[in-house]
Every structure is written in structure tokens, then in C-alpha cells.
Amino acid sequence: MADAAALAGVVVHYPGRPPLGPIDLTIAAGEIVALVGASGAGKSTILRLLAGLETASGGRVDRAAAPGRTGFVFQASTLMPWADARTNVALPLELAGVAAPEARRRAEAALSAVGLGDRLTAHPRQLSGGMAMRVSLARALVTEPDLLLLDEPFAALDSVTRRRLIEDLHRLWAQRSPRPAVVFVTHDVDEAVYLAGRAVVLDATTGRVTRELVTPGTLPRPPGWRADAGYRAAVEDLAAELANSMTPFPLDGGGGRLARGETTTAGVGGGGGGGKAGTALDAENTLFEAGASTPLPILPPTRSKGS
């Protein structure tokens, strides 16, 4: 299957911060990928690279999606407060030069698809957080994107609304033919395993891919799948790997890798990540005991906040 997007040896430099990368990540067409990592691990940066909103300092970014065929959902609903739901959703089409009546018609269809067909003229302040997020989702889907990027879209919502939106996302994804590739950022391992076909764990300091985990089962999930033993095991496995990515040890190793990363552009990704995956497998299903007995510094003390 063709790739929807790929990062090869991508390095991003920030003033006053250690650089991110080199990052190697391939997104296949039609797959759902979760990016999991500590805050500051570069999850949002990777998403913006995939969207073309940020340029890499080194390496290669390949994007298959045609201009305007990339959807983006931010952590907040990010709607224009002065415009109603339909105008907000029609915006990407109108910016692309689609005639106003056609844009309105398609915006209405997109809003109906997320269950807001009766809220076309509601302004953002008249909508609940979950509804506003649905409008945001409709806006991202209205251009029928080949690549849909979501930056912690459900983080600010309550768990019931969050589960409902996840089901909506699966349904909308499965309805489209061909299915769009979806990349979403999260720090919630349950959400990552449930929503994605593949979860990618990022190193807390360098943003490099330390492990990829193919989740069990099929998408969309059958009802009651959260009680499935395979699901529980995958969640524990991913949680252990995530905890592992946050230990201070990769910090020293990371410094060494960074020095090499500046002279190399690709192909550095495999070795270190594989080695750590072994330790994660040993820790499988024992996350909570491990979390209690081993001191796990969540954030190295010198790192600045943000991503």
C-alpha cells in the first residue's frame, strides 16, 4: 500500500532546546496511528511536520496528500467564535475557492455526519465542549482528507464524551473509501490502543521512535472490546513502554545519539529502540507494581515545557 506520509531522518532545531530527532516514521495509507510520549517529546511537532506547518531542519518529509487534503484537529476546538457552525465547517472549502452554496451544502453534510445536523446555525459559545469538538472534526473532514491529523483532540473532554467521539471517529473513518490515514497524538494509553491500529512510542527527550506496537483485533472495535483480554494486555504493554521512554537513562544515551544525528540524516532509528523494547517486554503486565516500587521520574528536571 502506498504511504500517506513519511519522515526520514528528520531533525528539528529549536533555539535554546536540545534538537528533536532524527525521527523515522512512515504512515501507510488508510491506517490509524497513535503517537504516544511524554509531554515535550515532540508529538505535536511531528504532527505539524506531517501537516507541512513546520519545516524540518534536516532529513526528508514526504507527504502524499494533495494541498488542502490534510485535515487537522487541535486540542481545543479552535473555532471562529464570530461564525456559526456551518460557516466554521465551510471555511476550508471556501479558502480553496469552492463556491459558497456548494461549500455550505458540503458543510451541512459534514455536520450531519458528526450528528450536528440540527445545530448548523449555532455559534461556538452555544455548544458544549463535545459538540464544539465535533464541529472541529467536521471541519477537518469536510475536504475529504487523505491524511487526518489530531493533536490530543479528546484531552479536554469527559470520559463519556471522549468514548463517544472515538466511536464517531472510527465510524467516519470506516465509511470513507478509500479510508484516510489518521495520525493522532495522545498521552492516554487506553485511547491509543483502542483507537489505533498501531501505536508509536516516542522517546521523551529526542522524539525518536523507540517502539512500535501493533494493536490486536480489527478496526473499528466490536462492542465491548474494552473488556477483551488482548486489549488489556496491549494497554499494559504500551503503558510499560511509555514509562520506560520516560526514564532518565535515555537522556545520556540521547545526548550521544544527537551528536550522531547531526551528521547522519537517516537510518539511525533501529538499534537503540529495539534494545529498549526488550526491557519493556520483560515489564509486561507489571506496570503498576513497577510504577510503585521503582522511582520513575516523569520529566527530567532541566527540560522546558511545551512541544
Add this chain to the structure above:
Amino acid sequence: MTRSLPPLLLTALLLLAWEIACRALDVPPYFLPPPSAVAASLIDRAPVLAASATATFWMAMQALFFAGLIGGGLALAVSLNRLAEQAVRPLAVALQVTPIIAIAPLVLIWTGLDHADRAVVTLAAAVAFFPLFSGVLTGLKAADPDLERLFDLYGASPIQRLVRLRLPAALPYVLEGLRVASGLAVIGAVVAEFVSGSGATQGLAWRLLEAGNRLRTADMLAALVLLMAMGLTLNALVSALERALGRRTF
């Protein structure tokens, strides 16, 4: 209605106390006339005062228009270029901190020797310029950064970005600037008229000067009442505009 009742009551009470104090203490009317005398002056001199108030109001409105045109236009131009903003902002601040009364004689020489009203409009516009410039510029840069990214993502043109995102986002800031500027425009017009002092403009400030020179204190107070009423009216107009736009846009 109930919200405007307390201030009206307080005003009536203060006026009553003033009236009683004037009569009881036998204050000479050139020093402090009672409110009844001010009211009588307002009625007696209504045609003259109304003409003067209209002149001042009209000059302030012209000043507001030019200040909005120049301040808003400059802010719009400058918002498109960071270097231009860095270059222009200090100059705008310099204009703001310079006391208007100090530049008034200069402006009078340059524009107003034969046309005092032009000098008044220019000076009032100079005072009203900064809040409008600053409001528009701040507002144009106040759009949600994530929305800006969204416009990047969909390849919006600069015009689309301005019309669809930055201008609507700027609106509350522009209205706040307009509120401040409208008050300042009246102040600027009055100050400029005082300085020009020729009577060629026939505004309310001239009525104040004229009455003051003749020790007709009640006439002075009548002109003051009109100036106050003008300020309140302008404020109410901006509030009404805010509500009208707000209902549609926020």
C-alpha cells in the same frame, strides 16, 4: 430602566443640595450660580448653544473619521510587516505622549491661520489617533494562533486571512479603541479651540471663553453641561454599536 435610576437619583440629590446651599448661603451668582440659573441659561441661550454644540460635535466627528482612516489604515499596513511595525510604533507612542496643548500653536500656524476649524480637527485627530491605531494593531494580531495555523494549512491568501480571520478577531479591540478615541476627540476639539481662541470656530469652547471673560458663570456651566452630555452620547453610541455588532458576531 432600573439600572439608570440610582445615578439619576444621585444627580437630582446633588443638584438639590447645590440649589439649597446657594440660596441659604447667599453665594454671589458670578461665583457659583444655582442649578436653576444654569437651567434658565440653557433655555435662554438654546439656539446659540445648540449651534455651538453642533459645531464642536461635527469637528470631533471629522477628527474621529480622519483618525480612524489614518490610524486604522496605518495599523493595517503595519500589521503585515514586523519591521514596519517596529519602525512605526515608537513614533505613534511619541505622538501620544506629546501634550496636545503644546503642539496646538504650531498646528494653528501650519493649518489654521485662516481656517481655525482645520486646526481644531487636526489636533483632535492627533489625540484620537493613538487609541485607534493601537486598538486596530493589537486586534489584528489577537487571532487564535491555532486558527492562524489552520489558515496556513489550507493555504489561505493574505486577503482571505485578513477578511476571514484577522478583521473579525480585531473587532472587539477596534470598538474599545473607538470608545476611548471618541472621548478624546471631544477633549481634543475643545483644547484646540481654547488655544486658537479666535472665535472663528464658534464651538462650545468659544462659548466657555466668551462667558468666562464676561463673568457669566451660569452660561459657562450651561456650556459645560452640553459638553458632558456630548461625551455621554458618544459613549452610548459606541455601546450601541458594540451591542449591534456583538449580537451578530460573538
